[in-house]
Amino acid sequence: MTGDEAERSSTVVHHTRAFTDDGPVDVDELGGKGSGLVRMTRDGLRVPPGYVVTTAACHVYLDRRAFPDGLEDELRARLGALETATGKSFGRGPEPLLLSVRSGAPVSMPGMMDTVLNLGLSRDAAVALAERSSDTRFMADLVARFHAMYSEIVLGALDDRPAVDALVAQAAPGDDPADVYDRVWAAAEAALDDELSESVPSTPWDQLVHAVEAVFRSWNTRRARTYRDHHGIAHDMGTAVVVQSMVFGNLDDTSGSGVAFTRDPVTGEPGLYGEYLAHSQGEDVVAGVRTPDRVQDALPPDLLAELERTGAELEARHGDVLDIEFTVEHGVLYFLQIRSAKRTPEAAVRIAADLLGDGTASAARALGLVTADQLRQAQRPGFDPDALAAARDDGQVLLTGIGACPGQVSGELVLDPDRARNRADAGASVILGRSVTSPADLHGMIAAAGIVTATGGSTSHAAVVARALGTACVVGAAALEIDDAARTVRIGDRTLSEGEEVSLDGGSGELFALALPATTPAAANEAMDTLLAAAAESAGSEVLARVTLPVDVDTARAAGATGVVTAIDDVLAASGDLNRLVETLLEKGLNGVGALSEVRDAIAGQLAPLLVAAREQGVRDVDVRAIDLLADESRELLQQTAVTTRHPELALPLGVPDLIRAQREGLVRAASSAGYTGRLRLAVRHVSDPSEARALAGLDNGADGADGADGADAPGVGTYLTSPRAVLAATELAALSDVVWLEVRALQAAMFGIPARQFLTAEPLDSYIARGLLAVDPRHELDPVVVHLLRDVPTGTGVRLSGSVSDTVAATLHGLGFRRYAVDLPEVRPLLLGLGRAALAG
Known part of the structure; x- marks a missing residue:
C-alpha cells in the first residue's frame, strides 16, 4: 500500500456498525434502538444478530437523495458477516436469512417512522423456508406480510388487498410451496399494480437497498415532523437504520411475540406487566387486530421466569422502567428491543419515587425520570387524553376562545352568578357563561369551576380575577351568544340550555358540548412528596407560592412552598373591593382622607384572613406586592386610562407616597387582627433608581411622618425590579431595600418590546414563534441579553416567575446563583423539580 493509499484508508468513514463491534455506544450515532441492541448484545442477552446504519448516513442521504459513498459496499460486507454468524443465506436456501429493517432515531418517536419485516423473500428463499418449517401456510403468511409492508412503507400503497388475505387463509401446511408462492405473489402484485402501477422487487438485494432508503425518508414524513414539533424534538438528528436477522413468532404454536414492561406503565405498580400473542409476529401485538394474553397467563413458566429475571436485571442496570419487545421462536426467547417505557404522569411519579427509595436510581436519575409537564398533570385533574381526542x-368542540387561565373542568353550564353559587352550594360543578363579567359577578365566579366569556382579552376582568382565583377560564369566545331571558346559549347553529353539561379547557381555549371524564389528581400522593423532598434538598432554595385566598395557603404548604407572596390588587379583585376602590379614587381623588381610608380598611379586612391562614400553617415569610395601577396584565380591570388621566402622578412608583403609607398601615392592622408575627414586607413595582429606594426606606422609617403605623410595627418596604434600568441598579437598590424581587416576565417583555400581557396566553406568540420570527421564546427561555444583565444582580434577590416555568429557565436561574423564587401556586412542584435537577446536574 502506498503512502497516499494508507492515508486514504485511515480516513475512511464507516457508516455501519455491527452489534458486536467494539467502541463507544453513542445514541446520537446509533439511535435509541441501535444503541440498545449493542448494549443488550454486550450484556449477554439472546439478541438476533445485526448491524446499524448510522445517523450520519441518513444526513448524507437527506442532503443529496443518495447513499453516501461506500455505503452499499459496507451493506454487502455486513450482510456477508450476518450470513456467517447465523449460518443462513440471504435470499436463498437451504436456510434462508430474512431481515427486519427498522428505524431507530436518537429519541423515541413511537409509531412515527417506518419498519419492513421479512425482507429477503425471493421465490427460492420462500420455498426453502416452507420446506424447512414443513408449513406452506406459514410461508404464505410471511410473503403476504412482506409484500404489504414493503408496498406501504417503500412505495406508499394503501390498499388492504382482501384477495391476498383470502389466498393465505386457503393455504394448507402441506400445499406445494412453489405454487402457493406464485399465487400469493401474483395476487399481491396485481393489487399493487391496480393502485400504483408499481412492483415490489423480487431480488432481495434491491429490497434491502430500497428499504434502507425508505427508512431514511421516513424521518421527514409529515407525521414525523408534526410529532417532533409537538414534542419539541430537533429536526436535524436524523435516524439510524437497524438491520437484523428475523426470528419468527408466527412459526408454530410454540412461538409468539410480546411486549413487556418491567413495571405497570399505567399505575407504576412493581412487577412485570405485558402481553403475549402466540403464533404471531410483533406487528400483530401492537396493531390491535388480535387480542393478546397477559404474559403471566400465556408464557410457559420457564420463559416467564427468564423474562422476569432479565427484566429486573435490566431495570437495575438502566435505573429506569423498560419496555421490552421479545419474540419466542420454537420455545426460545429472543430480545429484540429495550427502551425507556412510556408511562402515565401518575405512574412516572410513583416509579421515580420507588426507584429512588429502593436505591435503583440516584436522586439525579430519579428526578430525571419525571418531566415538569408530567408533574403538572399528576397534581391537577385533567381530561382523559383519549376522551379529549x-x-x-x-366535532364536539363548540368554540375556541382565548385561554386565560389553565385547567380542564366539566360541569353544568350556568348563565347567572346567583344561580351559579346556588348550584355550587348544592354540590354541582358549574361552568359560568357570561357575555362579560363585572365585580357584581364575583360570587358566581368564586363558586364556578370554570368561566367562559364572549368578550374580553387576557387582561379583562374575567381573566384577571380567574387567574387570581386559579379558576379555569376562557375569554374572547366571540361565537358565544347568550340569551339571559331564555337561559340559552347559541353557538353557530347549536343551542344549549342552561344546565347542560359542558367541558372547558382554560389552556387551549376550547369549550366542549359534553362532560369529559377527568383523571384523578395525585397531589397528596406519598410518592410525589418523596420525590419533591429529594428535589428540595438538592436545590437548596426557597420557593414561595403566589396566593390570593386563605385556602391557597394550605395548598401552597402541601406543595412544598416555604412561604407565600400575594398582591394587594389580586386580593381586592377576588374580594370585589378593587373596582369600588378604583371608582372611589376617580370620584374622590387622592388628596382627601376618605379614599385612602377606604384603601386601608379594605386591605385590613381582606388580608387578615390570608394572614390567619399563614399563621396557622406556620408560614413565616409573607411578601406583599403593592397596588400597581399601571399593571399591564390587568389594565382593563384597573381602568388605567381613566385613572392615570385623572391622576397622572400614579404613573410613577412614588407619585403618591400616601397611597403606599395607606397600604402599609392596612397591612399592620391585618397582621394585628390575624395575630401574625412572621416576616411581612411590602414591595413596590417599577422602582428603578436608588433615590426612589431611599424615599421608600424613608417611608419605612417614618421619616415622612407616616400616619397610623410607626416604623417599628410597619412591614419592611422593598422593590420589584421590572426594567433593564432597575436591574443595572440592582446592587444599590438591594442595599436600600428590605426585600428585592426581580420580575422576569416584565423584564423579558421590556427587552422584547412586547406587552407583558401577551405572555399570559398561547396566542399570538405561538404562531409568531412558529413563523421563525423570534430566536427565543420569551415565555420559556431567558434571552441571552437578560442572562447577561442578571450576572451582576445580587444572588439574594428573589425571582418572580409568572405562568408555566420551564426547566430551561429554572436551570439558567439556578446556575446564575439565585436561590429565592416566587411562582404561581400550580408551579411550586414543577419549579422544585426543575431546581433539583439543575442542582444535581451541576
Whole structure:
C-alpha cells in the first residue's frame, strides 16, 4: 500500500456498525434502538444478530437523495458477516436469512417512522423456508406480510388487498410451496399494480437497498415532523437504520411475540406487566387486530421466569422502567428491543419515587425520570387524553376562545352568578357563561369551576380575577351568544340550555358540548412528596407560592412552598373591593382622607384572613406586592386610562407616597387582627433608581411622618425590579431595600418590546414563534441579553416567575446563583423539580 493509499484508508468513514463491534455506544450515532441492541448484545442477552446504519448516513442521504459513498459496499460486507454468524443465506436456501429493517432515531418517536419485516423473500428463499418449517401456510403468511409492508412503507400503497388475505387463509401446511408462492405473489402484485402501477422487487438485494432508503425518508414524513414539533424534538438528528436477522413468532404454536414492561406503565405498580400473542409476529401485538394474553397467563413458566429475571436485571442496570419487545421462536426467547417505557404522569411519579427509595436510581436519575409537564398533570385533574381526542374528532368542540387561565373542568353550564353559587352550594360543578363579567359577578365566579366569556382579552376582568382565583377560564369566545331571558346559549347553529353539561379547557381555549371524564389528581400522593423532598434538598432554595385566598395557603404548604407572596390588587379583585376602590379614587381623588381610608380598611379586612391562614400553617415569610395601577396584565380591570388621566402622578412608583403609607398601615392592622408575627414586607413595582429606594426606606422609617403605623410595627418596604434600568441598579437598590424581587416576565417583555400581557396566553406568540420570527421564546427561555444583565444582580434577590416555568429557565436561574423564587401556586412542584435537577446536574 502506498503512502497516499494508507492515508486514504485511515480516513475512511464507516457508516455501519455491527452489534458486536467494539467502541463507544453513542445514541446520537446509533439511535435509541441501535444503541440498545449493542448494549443488550454486550450484556449477554439472546439478541438476533445485526448491524446499524448510522445517523450520519441518513444526513448524507437527506442532503443529496443518495447513499453516501461506500455505503452499499459496507451493506454487502455486513450482510456477508450476518450470513456467517447465523449460518443462513440471504435470499436463498437451504436456510434462508430474512431481515427486519427498522428505524431507530436518537429519541423515541413511537409509531412515527417506518419498519419492513421479512425482507429477503425471493421465490427460492420462500420455498426453502416452507420446506424447512414443513408449513406452506406459514410461508404464505410471511410473503403476504412482506409484500404489504414493503408496498406501504417503500412505495406508499394503501390498499388492504382482501384477495391476498383470502389466498393465505386457503393455504394448507402441506400445499406445494412453489405454487402457493406464485399465487400469493401474483395476487399481491396485481393489487399493487391496480393502485400504483408499481412492483415490489423480487431480488432481495434491491429490497434491502430500497428499504434502507425508505427508512431514511421516513424521518421527514409529515407525521414525523408534526410529532417532533409537538414534542419539541430537533429536526436535524436524523435516524439510524437497524438491520437484523428475523426470528419468527408466527412459526408454530410454540412461538409468539410480546411486549413487556418491567413495571405497570399505567399505575407504576412493581412487577412485570405485558402481553403475549402466540403464533404471531410483533406487528400483530401492537396493531390491535388480535387480542393478546397477559404474559403471566400465556408464557410457559420457564420463559416467564427468564423474562422476569432479565427484566429486573435490566431495570437495575438502566435505573429506569423498560419496555421490552421479545419474540419466542420454537420455545426460545429472543430480545429484540429495550427502551425507556412510556408511562402515565401518575405512574412516572410513583416509579421515580420507588426507584429512588429502593436505591435503583440516584436522586439525579430519579428526578430525571419525571418531566415538569408530567408533574403538572399528576397534581391537577385533567381530561382523559383519549376522551379529549375523541371529542375533538367527533366535532364536539363548540368554540375556541382565548385561554386565560389553565385547567380542564366539566360541569353544568350556568348563565347567572346567583344561580351559579346556588348550584355550587348544592354540590354541582358549574361552568359560568357570561357575555362579560363585572365585580357584581364575583360570587358566581368564586363558586364556578370554570368561566367562559364572549368578550374580553387576557387582561379583562374575567381573566384577571380567574387567574387570581386559579379558576379555569376562557375569554374572547366571540361565537358565544347568550340569551339571559331564555337561559340559552347559541353557538353557530347549536343551542344549549342552561344546565347542560359542558367541558372547558382554560389552556387551549376550547369549550366542549359534553362532560369529559377527568383523571384523578395525585397531589397528596406519598410518592410525589418523596420525590419533591429529594428535589428540595438538592436545590437548596426557597420557593414561595403566589396566593390570593386563605385556602391557597394550605395548598401552597402541601406543595412544598416555604412561604407565600400575594398582591394587594389580586386580593381586592377576588374580594370585589378593587373596582369600588378604583371608582372611589376617580370620584374622590387622592388628596382627601376618605379614599385612602377606604384603601386601608379594605386591605385590613381582606388580608387578615390570608394572614390567619399563614399563621396557622406556620408560614413565616409573607411578601406583599403593592397596588400597581399601571399593571399591564390587568389594565382593563384597573381602568388605567381613566385613572392615570385623572391622576397622572400614579404613573410613577412614588407619585403618591400616601397611597403606599395607606397600604402599609392596612397591612399592620391585618397582621394585628390575624395575630401574625412572621416576616411581612411590602414591595413596590417599577422602582428603578436608588433615590426612589431611599424615599421608600424613608417611608419605612417614618421619616415622612407616616400616619397610623410607626416604623417599628410597619412591614419592611422593598422593590420589584421590572426594567433593564432597575436591574443595572440592582446592587444599590438591594442595599436600600428590605426585600428585592426581580420580575422576569416584565423584564423579558421590556427587552422584547412586547406587552407583558401577551405572555399570559398561547396566542399570538405561538404562531409568531412558529413563523421563525423570534430566536427565543420569551415565555420559556431567558434571552441571552437578560442572562447577561442578571450576572451582576445580587444572588439574594428573589425571582418572580409568572405562568408555566420551564426547566430551561429554572436551570439558567439556578446556575446564575439565585436561590429565592416566587411562582404561581400550580408551579411550586414543577419549579422544585426543575431546581433539583439543575442542582444535581451541576
